[in-house]
Amino acid sequence: MSETVATPESAPRLPRAFWALWVCQLVNRLGSFVQPFLVLYLTQDRHLSAGTAGAVAAAVGAGSVISQLVGGWVSDRFGRRRTMLIGFLGTAAALILLGSARSMETIWAAAFVVGLLGDMFRPAVSATVADLLQPKERVRAYGLLFWAINLGFSVSTVSAGVLASVGYSLLFWINAGTSVVAALVIWRMVPETRPVSSDGSRRPLLPVALRDTTFLLMILLQVGYATIYFQGYSTLPLAMAGDRLSSSTYGLVIALNGVVIVVVQPFVNRRLATFDRPKLLASSMLIVGLGFGLGAVVHSWWGYALSVVVWTIGEIGFAAVIGAVFADLAPADLRGGYMGLAGSMSFGLGSVIGPLLGTNALEHAGPTATWLACAALGAVIYVGQLALAPALHRRAELNALAEVA
Incomplete structure (x- = not known):
């Protein structure tokens, strides 16, 4: 990968509004209690069947x-x-409604609204970062948000x-509370950054995209x-079980994902910002892809x-x-x-396709073929991304010139 002339030491300070967004991301995740425990809450506290809870x-x-x-x-409109x-505020209200709902109709409706509103902020945050920062600063900023x-x-x-263990209702109230805190931070510290066209008109999204x-x-x-990535949460536990490793062992192994990110990300973030983006x-x-491909030759924890880790x-x-x-x-x-289309189409489709392909490949072709297929797919998208790099560079230059103008 070729490097630009920028160095980690020359990286400018990020604006106050960006750090407000960083706090929102942190606070929002600190309170993300409900979704991981939703099925347990519905089966143990509401006494629903496992199928209904699912x-x-x-x-x-x-x-x-x-x-x-x-x-x-x-966010564009x-x-x-x-x-x-x-x-944030809608998610807080929907969480409280879901935690207090008694009828199945209300539970269904509240659950859908929690999902609908829970990720609305993501493309708005990503777009705001791009609005606030020059292109050379964005990699470092997005890396900090990821961390x-x-x-x-x-x-x-x-x-x-x-x-x-104290009570499931507490999870709903704290999760809702952190959403309200995030909204307060946005209200007090983040300005509106949406570009306004000279004539005030807005192009429709889908015809352009x-x-x-x-x-x-x-x-x-x-x-x-995303198809490769979601094997970590669908096919990997099944493959480990096939190697006579317990579910608790899988939990410890997959926990390394978060540990490595939290430990490593701060040390490499500025350095990553100096590389050619499409090549990186x-x-x-x-x-x-190669990391998952290692599954073809490993059988121990x-x-x-x-x-x-790879x-x-x-x-x-x-x-x-x-x-x-x-x-x-x-x-x-x-x-x-x-940003919204990219998130919903790529990871939305990948979260469906990945588990379906991976688990069926594991069942019918076996673990070795499944993990080698992940490595092969990684190589294919590597070549495809490199081939697309010149077009991405041209578009970045044109958009940068348009913003200056």
Whole structure:
């Protein structure tokens, strides 16, 4: 990967509004108690069947599929700040309703709204970072947001178990409370950054995005990446069980993902900002594919742990640069919509395709073929991303010139 002339030491200070967004990401993840414990709450506290509880959890997922798409569209039409406030405050209200609901109709509706509003803020945050910062500063900023998310999630997964032993209702109220705190931070410290066109008009998102071949190819590559990534939460536990490793061992192994991110990210973040973005993205996705590919030759807990560490290193590079690449690619007036489409289409589709392909491949072709297929797919998207790099560079230059003008 070629490097730019920028050095970590020359990196400018990030603005106050960015750090407010960083606090929001951290606080939001620190209070993310409900979704991991939702099925347990519904079966143990509401005495629903496992199938019904799973279906309610799926309702949250159904809302999440369109959440970022809606959030991106709203942020372009009505403003980034307003979208974040609606998302955080609406999520707080929906969580309280879900925690107090007694009828199944109310539980279903509240669960869907939690999913719908819970991720609305993401494209608005990504677009605001791109609005606030120059292109050369964005990789470092997105990397810091990624670190805040993982730091908060690491703490919340430990504390949620303790709080759940006191009472599930406490999880709903604290989760809602952290959403309100995040909204207050946005209200007091984050200005509106949405670009305003000279004539006040707004282009429709889908006609522009669906004609953008470079954007659509990027989405296709990210679906491939997400297909590999979600093997860690679907196929990996089954493969480890096939090697006579317990579910608790899987829990410890997958926990390394968060630990490595929290420990390593701060030390490499500024350095990652100096690399060519499309090439770093391509290399990171290849590392993730090869990390999962190690599953073809390992059968012990430490072998799987090594695999997780390798693909987590790739994930760190991917997460630091992917937001900046899409920000460079998106037209300024449709930045939120592009971010929302990217999130909902790539990871939304990948979260469905990945588990289906992986578990069926494991059942019918066996673990060795499944993990080698992950490595092969990583190599394919690596080549595809490198081939797309010139188009991404041209688009970034054109958009930078348009913003200056």
